[in-house]
Amino acid sequence: MPETSATDSSQLTDLAIVGAGIAGCSLVVALRQQGWGGSIVLLESGRGEEGRAASRRSRHNTGLLINHGAPLFNLTAEAPRSPLLSGLVEGGWIAPFRGAIRSLDGSGRIGPPISDGFTAGQLWQGCGGMHQLAAGLLALAAAQPGPTALRSSTLVRRLRPNPQGDGSAWSLDDANGAELLRCRWLVLSGTLLTHPRCQQVFGWDGVPLQQAAVQLGDPLLDQAAAALAAMESTASSNLLLSLPPELTPAWQQQPWRLLQFTPEAQQRWDLRRVSLQAQADGRWAVVAESSAAFADRHRHVYGSRSSAAQLLGAAPDAQAEAAVIAALDEALQQALELPTSGADCQLMRWGAAFPQRPGLPTELQLCPHSRIGFCGDYVETRGFGRVEGAIGSAMALAELLRPHL
Ligand SMILES: Cc1cc2nc3c(=O)[nH]c(=O)nc-3n(C[C@H](O)[C@H](O)[C@H](O)COP(=O)(O)OP(=O)(O)OC[C@H]3O[C@@H](n4cnc5c(N)ncnc54)[C@H](O)[C@@H]3O)c2cc1C
Structure with missing residues (x-):
């Protein structure tokens, strides 16, 4: 193009x-x-x-490609699949999403997937990153x-x-x-x-x-x-983690690649969903999506590496950004009881994530x-x-x- x-x-x-x-x-x-x-x-x-x-690439972390918006997508109707979708599948741009989906309840128990509209029908992902769609x-x-x-x-x-x-x-x-x-x-x-x-x-x-x-x-x-x-729309403040090799096994052993938080769990930890993303070079990345309530409370805090925020003149505030990253990181550790120390952390804020x-x-x-x-x-x-x-x-x-x- x-x-x-x-x-x-x-x-x-x-x-x-x-x-x-x-x-x-x-x-x-x-x-x-x-x-x-x-x-x-x-x-x-x-x-x-x-x-x-x-998918976000990182200038200082070569090879990293993190789906920091939608990590997958679902189709519930036949109509949009043809011929547009068949062209995408045949061209090798998208493939079925095969990762396990689980939920986390307010007591920290892992359970079956919950029906939240994002998992009905057929699940798809970009081949090598959602940007491929x-x-x-x-x-x-x-x-x-x-x-x-x-x-x-x-x-x-x-x-x-x-x-x-x-x-x-x-x-x-x-x-x-x-x-x-x-x-x-x-x-x-x-x-x-x-x-x-x-x-x-x-x-x-x-x-x-x-x-x-x-x-x-x-x-x-x-x-x-x-x-x-x-x-109206709700926002999402997303924490992006690139895991160091020593932390990877603990995360990799999880029985899920996408974890949905029940409403009680969202209220308790201020997180909505977590995805675990394998990188082409063997590394792993984690994306924790905040609850709408958390994003609303931090509505003026943008990730300093967001090019769109820069273009729109959203002033970066390093202190506020560090505080939001720390809060999401803490919530993630408490909810999942998994280590994150040593991970490279970034913040991505979607101001109008979900209409x-x-x-x-x-x-x-x-x-x-x-x-x-x-x-x-x-x-x-x-x-x-x-x-x-x-x-x-x-x-x-x-x-x-x-x-x-
Ligand atoms: C964190 C997160 C998780 C999600 N998870 C899922 C999921 O699991 N499954 C699913 O199906 N969907 C999911 N979604 C929703 C999905 O990403 C959106 O529904 C879809 O990408 C919307 O596409 P769009 O083209 O309508 O809008 P957008 O992707 O918002 O495209 C609009 C484009 O217009 C550009 N633009 C706007 N104004 C201007 C301007 N003035 N000048 C120039 N450019 C402009 C923007 O930069 C943007 O690129 C998720 C979204 C987020 C944020």
Whole structure:
């Protein structure tokens, strides 16, 4: 997938997609598989495609690749599996998840898996890391005719409707007010530009979608903007541990690779889930996902190694970060009675980890008059709040968009 630079802004793009997570990438594949060959540019604030189904590499710890968002995904419907999923399986991008899943109750007892929506149906994982899911989607798209470009490390800060009267419907600007591109159609796949969180957390002067909607006077867009602005989400503060060799056997012997905490256990230890991840070089990593309540109490503490937080200007606070890491580490040791000392620790905070219902109604996914659409796991569809919903919402949007493109 070619990377393009900011100097390409003179070209008019047929479709711009803000966000190269699973929904954004699935939308590209779905449109290409329908035979649409128009130009697409994906704009992504992170280092590459992935979004919340991401694997973190470490600059100072070569070879380490930790799934610090979704460690797996589940599909409960047949529909999203074909032909998109079959292409991913045949291309070797994803494979069934075969790790054992167990639960931990409030007394510290290990039990059978609990039904929390993330384990129903068929379980899948990226081959060699969850980032392979988005990479595979873009590879499937690249195999079809039509120019697709990914601009990573690019934060879209403002949306300007119909700027030039030159056939474009939208102009997108970066944080310095420079135009990134003009496009005929726009799709937003993340919620940063649609939710007051951008004002509360990052001090923006308004919600970009609402600011644009005021200028357009499109009742359907007004409804979509209102629904998106009202949507709540829960956060997750994740502790990432790279285990030293001497600690590995104790962890490796555990009868689980994914451990779900029951509501009582979550309340007691402030953890929601722990995953144990084998590395290609024989090392092991652990990811402990905090409870929503813990993440809420530490809502301004970002991991200093988060590139997205840096791009958004979230000020790093080394002391607060160390305190959050210590609290999660302590909780992990107490809950599992397993050693962690000597492990390399990092913090990753997902500010909007899991959207809460009600999500965006499907009838508001496309606003043809304003030439804007929405896809993501926040759309009210099967798989809401999960990878399945991100894929399904993109496939549904592709169907809605196709007659207009
Ligand atoms: C800790 C954690 C664990 C999870 N576990 C599971 C699980 O076990 N199973 C499961 O199915 N799902 C799980 N999920 C949820 C799953 O990761 C998401 O449902 C899915 O990845 C959502 O994809 P998306 O494309 O809709 O959104 P995202 O992945 O959020 O993609 C949106 C993208 O848009 C980009 N973006 C947003 N605004 C801008 C802007 N203004 N400019 C440029 N780029 C922008 C963001 O950087 C992001 O990459 C988990 C999530 C987290 C955080």
